[in-house]
Amino acid sequence: xxxxxxxxxxxxxxxxxxxxxxxxxxxxxxxxxxxxxxxxxxxxxxxxxxxxxxxxxxxxxxxxxxxxxxxxxxxxxxxxxxxxxxxxxxxxxxxxxxxxxxxxxxxxxxxxxxxxxxxxxxxxxxxxxxxxxxxxxxxxxxxxxxxxxxxxxxxxxxxxxxxxxxxxxxxxxxxxxxxxxxxxxxxxxxxxxxxxxxxxxxxxxxxxxxxxxxxxxxxxxxxxxxxxxxxxxxxxxxxxxxxxxxxxxxxxx
Amino acid sequence: xxxxxxxxxxxxxxxxxxxxxxxxxxxxxxxxxxxxxxxxxxxxxxxxxxxxxxxxxxxxxxxxxxxxxxxxxxxxxxxxxxxxxxxxxxxxxxxxxxxxxxxxxxxxxxxxxxxxxxxxxxxxxxxxxxxxxxxxxxxxxxxxxxxxxxxxxxxxxxxxxxxxxxxxxxxxxxxxxxxxxxxxxxxxxxxxxxxxxxxxxxxxxxxxxxxxxxxxxxxxxxxxxxxxxxxxxxxxxxxxxxxxxxxxxxxxx
Numbered sequence: 001x002x003x004x005x006x007x008x009x010x011x012x013x014x015x016x017x018x019x020x021x022x023x024x025x026x027x028x029x030x031x032x033x034x035x036x037x038x039x040x041x042x043x044x045x046x047x048x049x050x051x052x053x054x055x056x057x058x059x060x061x062x063x064x065x066x067x068x069x070x071x072x073x074x075x076x077x078x079x080x081x082x083x084x085x086x087x088x089x090x091x092x093x094x095x096x097x098x099x100x101x102x103x104x105x106x107x108x109x110x111x112x113x114x115x116x117x118x119x120x121x122x123x124x125x126x127x128x129x130x131x132x133x134x135x136x137x138x139x140x141x142x143x144x145x146x147x148x149x150x151x152x153x154x155x156x157x158x159x160x161x162x163x164x165x166x167x168x169x170x171x172x173x174x175x176x177x178x179x180x181x182x183x184x185x186x187x188x189x190x191x192x193x194x195x196x197x198x199x200x201x202x203x204x205x206x207x208x209x210x211x212x213x214x215x216x217x218x219x220x221x222x223x224x225x226x227x228x229x230x231x232x233x234x235x236x237x238x239x240x241x242x243x244x245x246x247x248x249x250x251x252x253x
Numbered sequence: 254x255x256x257x258x259x260x261x262x263x264x265x266x267x268x269x270x271x272x273x274x275x276x277x278x279x280x281x282x283x284x285x286x287x288x289x290x291x292x293x294x295x296x297x298x299x300x301x302x303x304x305x306x307x308x309x310x311x312x313x314x315x316x317x318x319x320x321x322x323x324x325x326x327x328x329x330x331x332x333x334x335x336x337x338x339x340x341x342x343x344x345x346x347x348x349x350x351x352x353x354x355x356x357x358x359x360x361x362x363x364x365x366x367x368x369x370x371x372x373x374x375x376x377x378x379x380x381x382x383x384x385x386x387x388x389x390x391x392x393x394x395x396x397x398x399x400x401x402x403x404x405x406x407x408x409x410x411x412x413x414x415x416x417x418x419x420x421x422x423x424x425x426x427x428x429x430x431x432x433x434x435x436x437x438x439x440x441x442x443x444x445x446x447x448x449x450x451x452x453x454x455x456x457x458x459x460x461x462x463x464x465x466x467x468x469x470x471x472x473x474x475x476x477x478x479x480x481x482x483x484x485x486x487x488x489x490x491x492x493x494x495x496x497x498x499x500x501x502x503x504x505x506x
Contacts, residue, residue, distance in 0.1 A: 017459055020296045021430070022286030023474060024461065026279065029301065033275030043273045045308070048282065048299035051459075055298070078440040079460040080447035110440075119443025138464070154462060177274070187331035187363075190372025194333035206270055206304075207332040208277065209407060211391070221276065 008171045009044040010036055011063025015074035015084050016153055017050050027155040028073040035162045040171025041069060051075060056087035064091075064148060069169065074153030076140065078119035084150055085143065089127035092145065099126045102141055109139030134164045173225040178234050181219035181252035184241065185209075192240040193220065200233035202226045219252040261424045262297040263289055264316025268327035268337055269406055270303050280408040281326040288415045293424025294322060304328060309340035317344075317401060322422065327406030329393065331372035337403055338396065342380035345398065352379045355394055362392030387417045426478040431487050432505035434472035437494065438462075445493040446473065453486035455479050472505040 012032050018024040026048070033043045044067055047059040056075070064070040075084030089096045102124035107116055123140035126132075133142030133149065135157060142161040143150040151161045186193075186207045197205045203224040210217055220237060224230040241248045265285050271277040279301070286296045297320055300312040309328070317323040328337030342349045355377035360369055376393035379385075386395030386402065388410060395414040396403040404414045439446075439460045450458045459474040473490060477483040494501045 014299075017457065017476075018461055018474070019282065020286055020299070021428070021474075021476070022283045022288075022290060022296075023430070023459075025283045029272065030275045030278045033273055035275075037275060043275075044303065046267075046273070046299075046301035050297065077460070077462060078443040080443065080450060081457075081459055113438070114441065117440065117444070120440040122443070123440075138469075154464075156464070175274070177276070185366070187370065187373040187376070188367065190331045190333065190375070191370070197333060204270065204334075206276075206334055207330070208271055209330060211407075211409070216391075221271070223270075223274070 006172050008041045008069070009067040010041050010069035010071060011044060011067040012046045013056065013059045013063060013070070013072045014046060014048040014153075015051065015056055015072055015087075016048075017081070019048050019074075020050055028153070028158055031155060031159060032071055032073070032162065035166075037175055039166070039169050040174045041169065042175060051081045051083060053083055053087045053090065056084065057091045060088055060091040060148075068147060070148045072148075072150050073158055076123065076143070076150055076152060078122050078140075082122065085125050085127060088145070088148065088150060092127055092148075094128040096125050097128050098124045099130065099132065102126065102132055105132075105141060106139055133161045136160050136164075175223055175225055176227060176230060177221050177223045178230060178250075179219050179221045179252035180234065180238060180241070180248050180250055181217065182241070182246055182248040183215050183217040183253075184246045184248065185216050186218040189218075189241065189244055189246070192244060193237070196233060196237050196240055199236065200224075200229060202229035203233040205233070205237065217253065221252075259425050261294045261322070262320040263294050263322040263324060264297060264320040265299045266309065266312045266316060266323070266325045267299060267301040267406075268304065268309055268325055268340075269301075270334070272301050272327075273303055281406070281411055284408060284412060285324055285326070285415065288419075290428055292419070292422050293427040294422065295428060304334045304336060306336055306340045306343065309337065310344045313341055313344040313401075321400060323401045325401075325403050326411055329376065329396065329403055329405060331375050331393075335375065338378050338380060341398075341401065341403060345380055345401075347381040349378050350381050351377045352383065352385065355379065355385055358385075358394060359392055386414045389413050389417075428476055428478055429480060429483060430474050430476045431483060431503075432472050432474045433487065433491060433494070433501050433503055434470065434505035435494070435499055435501040436468050436470040436506075437497075437499045437501065438469050439471040442471075442494065442497055442499070445497060446490070449486060449490050449493055452489065453477075453482060455482035456486040458486070458490065470506065474505075 049055040131144045206221040302308040456477040
């Protein structure tokens with residue numbers, strides 16, 4: 001198979017009671033999704049699960065079986081509710097060990113902050129066979145096991161870990177997207193959108209309605225891995241909008 | 254079983270390529286989660302899936318089997334990528350029909366906006382046996398089939414539908430939560446947190462670190478359905494923080 005033809009996919013497991021209680025608004029779905037697009041990897045599914053080992057194991061096993069890559073966020077800190085390492089080790093059937101390099105990083109990081117203690121040492125624990133993902137923000141590294149990546153839950157720390165992984169993962173042609181929008185009720189152009197999409201097999205069209213300044217409108221996003229196909233589809237979509245009597249703005253509004 | 258002892262749970266399926274591409278930042282997880290807490294229902298799992306029928310069917314069937322209630326957001330609009338109704342009907346093994354009341358609502362709503370057309374009529378389609386969830390924002394109603402609720406993806410429309418359902422669902426004792434926080438590195442109190450949680454079986458303690466004004470800190474959230482148990486746990490947690498030499502603020506910082 002030619003690498004550029006393969007569609008690479010990833011699953012994401014968001015781990016944490018704080019998301020399911022509504023206390024914390026998740027920012028990692030959008031952040032991981034956008035980063036994956038640039039790597040040429042499609043985010044195929046996200047599951048948000050509580051801090052319960054069997055639920056994490058189940059989600060990790062389901063999404064790693066179905067995708068090329070698996071990412072998790074959350075549950076790799078120092079406290080008792082941080083159980084991602086244990087759950088992933090269980091899912092993979094491997095032991096948990098203290099990673100010597102992670103321990104050294106944490107010893108250095110906490111040298112002038114009271115040194116290592118039981119909680120801090122938890123952050124050096126990894127499933128056997130793991131490598132580390134650098135964390136330039138706060139010492140405790142992320143964890144990589146082949147195509148599985150365990151990252152922090154705090155979004156700016158996650159961002160640093162993603163940054164460290166940029167360009168490291170094999171992917172396909174990046175999905176590219178272009179947007180056109182206007183004060184256009186999607187219900188007035190729904191049939192046209194469907195016809196245009198059907199005429200352009202290599203493209204998908206998404207329709208995203210909004211209400212703004214007391215008026216309804218929509219942005220239409222054409223996605224493809226093929227720039228030529230995308231341009232042709234977008235041209236036909238714009239013609240369709242013009243024929244239906246609507247003003248539109250490239251790039252969306 | 255005494256109703257107040259049962260823990261009622263819900264699953265949530267977020268449907269939409271726009272979330273998985275990172276284009277749209279999800280706001281419905283937090284909104285649905287917070288609303289459910291007030292109803293005495295615990296959000297047990299969220300899955301985000303693309304606009305692909307078999308993927309929606311799979312997620313809907315998995316989460317409705319595992320929970321008392323199932324909610325979906327997204328994919329009930331007028332365009333070709335709005336396939337939630339068809340997917341849920343398939344998951345339940347029922348036909349899709351045009352709901353007469355939904356059709357009447359839409360006819361009235363669009364009377365001075367060009368009337369019904371093929372796209373708009375799509376929004377009157379429901380799985381057979383469904384009732385409607387009022388939508389005071391934009392005409393097209395949500396859909397209820399027993400313990401399954403299909404809601405809009407646009408957050409303020411979802412909010413209106415949740416509002417219409419408030420008090421309609423049987424739940425248990427609401428989960429209550431109290432927070433204490435401070436410029437306290439969670440890694441310095443991790444062992445104490447674990448001991449306090451173990452001593453208070455009816456409570457869970459979540460630890461949520463942050464970085465602010467160049468300093469690390471944490472908020473600790475105690476959750477329980479029992480106010481007395483929660484108060485006792487919180488008192489011991491605060492003593493533990495004081496003994497460790499930290500200032501703390503009730504309500505969190």
